[in-house]
Amino acid sequence: MTTTSPPSASAAGAVYDRGYRPYEGPRGGRRAATFALYRASIRRALGIRRSWRQKVAPFTLLAIVTVPAIVNVGIAYVTRDEIGERVQIITYREYVGVSSALLVFVAITAPDILCPDRRQRVLPLLFARPLTGVDYVAAKVGALFSILFAFSFLPQVVLFVGQALVSNSALDYTRNHADVLWKVPVSVALLAAFYSVLGAAISSLTSRRIVAGASFIGLFLVSSITAGVLVGDVEEKATGSAAALINVLGLPLFLRDLVFLGHIDPESRLKGVENGGLYAVVAYTVALAIGILVLLRRYRWMER
Amino acid sequence: MVETSLLHLDEVTKRYGSVTALDSLSADVPLGRIGVVGANGAGKTTLFRILLGLARPTSGSVEVRGMSVAADPIGVRSHLGYMPEHECLPLDQTAADIVGTFGEIGGLPARAARQRASDVLDLVGLDEARFRPIGGFSTGMRQRAKLAQALVGDPELVLLDEPTAGLDPAGREEMLSLVARLGTFGISVLMATHLLDDVQQVCDHVLMIDAGRLVVSGPTEALLERTGVVTVDVGGIPAAERLISELAVLGVVAEMVDGAVEMPVEGDDDLDLLRDVIAKLDLPLYRLGSRLTSLDDVFMQRSGHG
Numbered sequence: 001m002t003t004t005s006p007p008s009a010s011a012a013g014a015v016y017d018r019g020y021r022p023y024e025g026p027r028g029g030r031r032a033a034t035f036a037l038y039r040a041s042i043r044r045a046l047g048i049r050r051s052w053r054q055k056v057a058p059f060t061l062l063a064i065v066t067v068p069a070i071v072n073v074g075i076a077y078v079t080r081d082e083i084g085e086r087v088q089i090i091t092y093r094e095y096v097g098v099s100s101a102l103l104v105f106v107a108i109t110a111p112d113i114l115c116p117d118r119r120q121r122v123l124p125l126l127f128a129r130p131l132t133g134v135d136y137v138a139a140k141v142g143a144l145f146s147i148l149f150a151f152s153f154l155p156q157v158v159l160f161v162g163q164a165l166v167s168n169s170a171l172d173y174t175r176n177h178a179d180v181l182w183k184v185p186v187s188v189a190l191l192a193a194f195y196s197v198l199g200a201a202i203s204s205l206t207s208r209r210i211v212a213g214a215s216f217i218g219l220f221l222v223s224s225i226t227a228g229v230l231v232g233d234v235e236e237k238a239t240g241s242a243a244a245l246i247n248v249l250g251l252p253l254f255l256r257d258l259v260f261l262g263h264i265d266p267e268s269r270l271k272g273v274e275n276g277g278l279y280a281v282v283a284y285t286v287a288l289a290i291g292i293l294v295l296l297r298r299y300r301w302m303e304r
Numbered sequence: 305m306v307e308t309s310l311l312h313l314d315e316v317t318k319r320y321g322s323v324t325a326l327d328s329l330s331a332d333v334p335l336g337r338i339g340v341v342g343a344n345g346a347g348k349t350t351l352f353r354i355l356l357g358l359a360r361p362t363s364g365s366v367e368v369r370g371m372s373v374a375a376d377p378i379g380v381r382s383h384l385g386y387m388p389e390h391e392c393l394p395l396d397q398t399a400a401d402i403v404g405t406f407g408e409i410g411g412l413p414a415r416a417a418r419q420r421a422s423d424v425l426d427l428v429g430l431d432e433a434r435f436r437p438i439g440g441f442s443t444g445m446r447q448r449a450k451l452a453q454a455l456v457g458d459p460e461l462v463l464l465d466e467p468t469a470g471l472d473p474a475g476r477e478e479m480l481s482l483v484a485r486l487g488t489f490g491i492s493v494l495m496a497t498h499l500l501d502d503v504q505q506v507c508d509h510v511l512m513i514d515a516g517r518l519v520v521s522g523p524t525e526a527l528l529e530r531t532g533v534v535t536v537d538v539g540g541i542p543a544a545e546r547l548i549s550e551l552a553v554l555g556v557v558a559e560m561v562d563g564a565v566e567m568p569v570e571g572d573d574d575l576d577l578l579r580d581v582i583a584k585l586d587l588p589l590y591r592l593g594s595r596l597t598s599l600d601d602v603f604m605q606r607s608g609h610g
């Protein structure tokens with residue numbers, strides 16, 4: 001004879017009101033808050049925890065900027081047995097350049113991580129946390145800088161590693177190009193810092209992403225064209241002009257040349273200008289300082 | 305500073321040019337649920353900004369739980385939660401993501417922030433909707449999400465600016481019920497509103513502000529006075545009409561207010577009469593109580609507008 005046991009209480013179900021549980025764990029201060037905002041901004045820029053559409057722009061950019069490195073390594077591999085100097089379509093110095101893809105990325109990403117905070121009035125929530133205006137700026141610019149640095153540095157790593165592997169001796173290649181190991185990160189950092197600060201500063205001036213993006217592109221186009229008109233055709237002249245510094249686009253590239261060559265590129269618009277290198281450093285620093293001042297002023301967390 | 309004091313305001317004045325937003329506000333506010341009442345432009349939001357350290361008073365000092373806001377605004381904010389009146393949540397992020405992120409930015413470790421986000425979203429009734437973008441939320445849901453981000457850091461004091469704004473009556477009752485529960489969790493509430501009914505329903509203590517000046521500060525119950533009128537609920541308008549008619553026959557003037565009967569009483573005899581009439585008519589008695597002055601009456605009286 002079988003016996004059945006009564007159904008257990010758990011089978012009947014139960015409703016639990018957990019109520020409110022206080023938090024008794026560790027708490028971070030300003031530094032933790034800033035780092036959390038930095039991480040959240042990177043996630044936003046890369047489309048993490050957002051729809052697949054938000055991931056298209058950043059990862060397309062990464063693919064685009066990595067293509068020259070892959071092509072270069074591929075050509076080097078194909079021509080590895082040929083006598084004479086290997087064909088190289090791009091040098092490390094030239095690769096630290098401003099590509100249209102990078103500019104478009106900054107024009108899209110900087111407004112995307114700054115403008116919504118103002119447009120959707122999120123700033124009061126952020127500044128109700130242990131966060132100051134300086135922390136906010138540091139987190140946002142830091143996020144932009146990290147992404148721009150990574151997206152500019154990674155292709156260089158692909159290029160260097162690829163070239164080393166297709167060379168006769170990877171060790172010899174590395175030894176012969178040891179200077180690249182510091183010149184590239186320094187130049188990339190100078191470029192990333194410049195565009196992250198300027199992109200953020202322009203984005204801070206408006207709550208509309210499209211206005212910020214268009215303004216960013218517009219600033220560079222207008223300054224580039226203006227400098228071009230004022231300097232004229234450099235190839236026909238022995239000396240360039242300090243007016244080349246009006247081209248905001250070109251300022252990080254002058255510093256790149258100083259890092260790689262120790263002097264201004266003899267084919268640039270600043271060629272032959274006395275103290276041109278010093279002027280380029282000053283102009284770069286002034287532009288950066290103006291950008292930072294604009295940011296600190298726009299994100300004053302306490303009204304005066 | 306006494307242990308049970310939540311806020312200490314000492315002659316707090318805030319001027320914006322020729323406009324005085326707050327004028328010599330002084331008050332000692334105890335722990336609990338506090339209503340900050342005033343019309344639009346009375347200075348409620350300015351007071352909140354000063355408590356958060358986002359605005360510096362022109363003169364005077366503010367302490368929150370014994371901490372000087374001027375000396376350590378960041379430290380004070382570590383113990384506060386804030387729910388603004390306006391829309392303020394990113395529309396393209398999920399509730400879980402937003403609340404968790406604000407938890408991290410409030411200083412919680414990432415894992416703890418995600419767990420806390422889940423807990424507070426459950427508390428405010430958004431557990432099933434937490435993975436939906438905020439953009440798809442109704443007004444009531446967005447208000448609750450705003451409250452959740454204010455609670456995720458387990459604050460000692462939460463500042464709620466017009467928490468029932470834009471809500472329908474059912475949503476308003478739900479929000480007020482949530483706010484009332486916060487007090488039972490040991491979280492003090494400072495609720496700014498122009499709706500005196502909300503304060504009367506939820507708050508233990510009231511600060512009334514008019515044109516930047518403190519009109520009155522005190523326990524809600526102490527501000528309300530007995531009027532010598534009783535309110536009787538006999539279960540609906542038809543029953544109330546019968547009661548009023550019968551009382552009129554006996555020479556007692558009673559009137560219907562919001563489906564209930566209000567009748568003046570001077571002593572126990574009047575109450576006995578009322579009891580006997582109700583029993584004679586065989587009416588149910590759901591509620592019998594003294595009608596108190598409303599906070600509306602108190603505000604109008606004390607501010608000189610009445």
